[in-house]
Amino acid sequence: MFTHIKAAIIDLDGTMLDTAPDFLVAINRMRAEFSLAPLALETIKHFVGKGSENLIHRVLAVDYAEPQVAQHFDAAIDSYQRHYLSINGDYSTLYPDVIQGLQALRAKGLRLACVTNKPIAFTTPLLQKKGLSNYFDVVYGGDSLVRKKPDPLPLLQVCTDFDLPPAQVIAIGDSSNDAIAARAAGCPVLSVPYGYNHGEAIQNIDSDGIVETLLEAARLISLN
Incomplete structure (x- = not known):
């Protein structure tokens, strides 16, 4: 946990x-x-x-x-x-249990941020098109700040936005970019095994664990 x-x-x-x-x-x-x-x-x-x-x-x-x-x-x-x-979004699909995972995270009272290296002009309409926008309090694209992942800046900015220490903000992603940024920011990090990761094995990533879905990630997280 x-x-x-x-x-x-x-x-x-x-x-x-x-x-x-x-x-x-x-x-x-x-x-x-x-x-x-x-x-x-x-x-x-x-x-x-x-x-x-x-x-x-x-x-x-x-x-x-x-x-x-x-x-x-x-x-x-x-x-x-x-x-x-x-x-944008016409050919993309949700991975299994994404909505259920987001719902479970919100049900636990967690605040959610989406941080991606996709330009914000692509990110915002895509989240809306796929019914994801309402789950997130903060959204940052790759051009929202002066540096993008694997730099820790976007993750540290979210911690500042939420007024939380990095140790209380978990990062979830599919690639080494997410893990490197999280480690540098001081955030715990979980990896999903089904994404892209630049063609490299997910097992080579320095994360705190691999979860099959966002719903599984939600089950591992406790507020207390």
Whole structure:
């Protein structure tokens, strides 16, 4: 059991939503504009998690050397963002027991924050579209603050917002980004095994445990 927990910080992509199919559509529509061949879903899953800039850089690097990546980057990210906004949430699905897990966390009296590296312009409408918005008191995207995960700043900002010490704020995510940020912030952290994690094994993450679902995470958390 995790005791004396008063709040939870939950990641979005790979933790609450399987958004890889959205990335697949937007990225391959962008690549078509550059006359590049489409990428496979599994390839794209390995690129997700460190923000849009890193994502597009890696997508371009499949075909281009570094000078060409830099040359095409601005046009590519503009194209990607345009396509992503047009389909945001259309192909993504909730992972099992996400709603039940959020309900259980709220029923225990925990305050909830969503902290993701997805740009806030994508994050807010996606949460609304999938019926998740009302569960969260605070939402930060990857461009909401001056630094994103794995930097601890977004998690520390949530602790400040909630007026809680990091030891009472648990982080839940699917990748090393979440665990590294939580460790640096002083927050306990749980990992889910079904997300992306840059193609690396979840067992290699330095977290306080692996939980199959958000509902299982809620069952492990105690206020006292």
